[in-house]
Amino acid sequence: MSNSSIHPTSIIEAGAKIGDRVNIGPFCHIGAEAVIGNDVSILSHAVIIGATTLGDGSKVYPNAILGGDPQNTKHKGGHTTLTIGRNCTIREGVTMHRGTDSSRGYTTVGDNCMFLAYSHVAHDCDIGDNVTFSNNVMIGGHVTVGNNVIIGGGAALHQFVRVGHHAFIGGLAAVAKDVVPYGMAIGNHAYLAGLNIVGMKRSGMARPEIHNLRHAVRMLFDRSKPVYKRAEDVRLEFSQSPAVIDLIDFILADTKRHYCTPPLGSGIETSDSDDNS
Known part of the structure; x- marks a missing residue:
């Protein structure tokens, strides 16, 4: 604990x-079980407990509480972690809970x-790198959020939902189904409104891959036959596109939720206003 500064009113438990x-x-x-890394700043009235x-x-800003018990009646008090x-x-008032001893555990x-x-x-969630939760975002237990995801203010994600990497969730969206990688979900309940083109460009994705994803998504959701059957057609059509194969793998993976689709009677928007190609 070299060169660290601890205010005398704070409580640091032994261990x-x-x-x-x-x-x-x-x-x-x-x-007592907390492990605080180097060059960390914890402002006033923050609580870091549990493992x-x-x-x-x-x-960490004021009134954040990290490592609280999971809000899950199946949890019986076993040792679980938050990393x-x-x-x-x-920021202020953020809460993060440890895992559940009857489930993932971390x-x-x-x-x-x-x-x-x-x-x-919530408990047992897995959040990737470079993720942004806007104000008042709430996610239930066992949610998986991929890398480079942005979730708009007040959005809520149902337990066990998966959000693929580089997806965007609109403000106040109620997400009860999986959101595909690069997808943009909006509404209550949320539906797939298109692709997160802005996010893909910011991440440095090459223009040909963006075009591949646009065409692949149109094929997936053209409603000529079920999506899972169309997925195999798309895999064959775009077998040389890593981004499309990644999308298809997400669609075909085992999951507890269905995935967001475009509303009935509407197409899927796959362009953005600043793209002239």
Whole structure:
């Protein structure tokens, strides 16, 4: 605990591991099983309890509570964990819970994530890297969120939902079905409104791959036959496209939820206003 600063009003329980150059503000509570990485800043009135690991370079704002018991009646008090990656920003009032001893047993958050005020990560969730939760986002237990996903303010994700990487969830969306990689889901209940073209461009995806995904999605949801049957046609048509194969693998994977589709009677929007190709 070299060169760390801990305010005298904070409680650091015996057994807690505090890294180097850590700053802990007033009235914080760090539990006995907590592991705090290097160069972490924890502002006032934050609580980190249970077997919680907080990665290097992360910053926790006031009134955040990390590592609380899972809100699951099947949990019987067994040892479970919460692991948060490096360089995460956790704003005011954010809550994250440990896993459930009757299930996965651990909750994981990747690197470089941002959780805006009062967002919530439930038990047994798996959050990828570079994910943004806007204010008041709520996700239920066992949710999987891929890398580079953005979830708009007030959106809610049902338990066991999967969100593929580079997807975008609109504000106030109620997501009860899986969202495919690169998808853009909006509405209550959420439906697939198109592809997250902006997100793909920001991630550096090549233009030919974006075009492949556009054509593949049109084929998948043309309603001439069930999507899972169309998926095999798409796999054959775009067998040289890693992005399309990734999308098809997501569609065909075992899951507890169906996936979001376009509304009946409407096509799927796969273009964006600033693309002239």
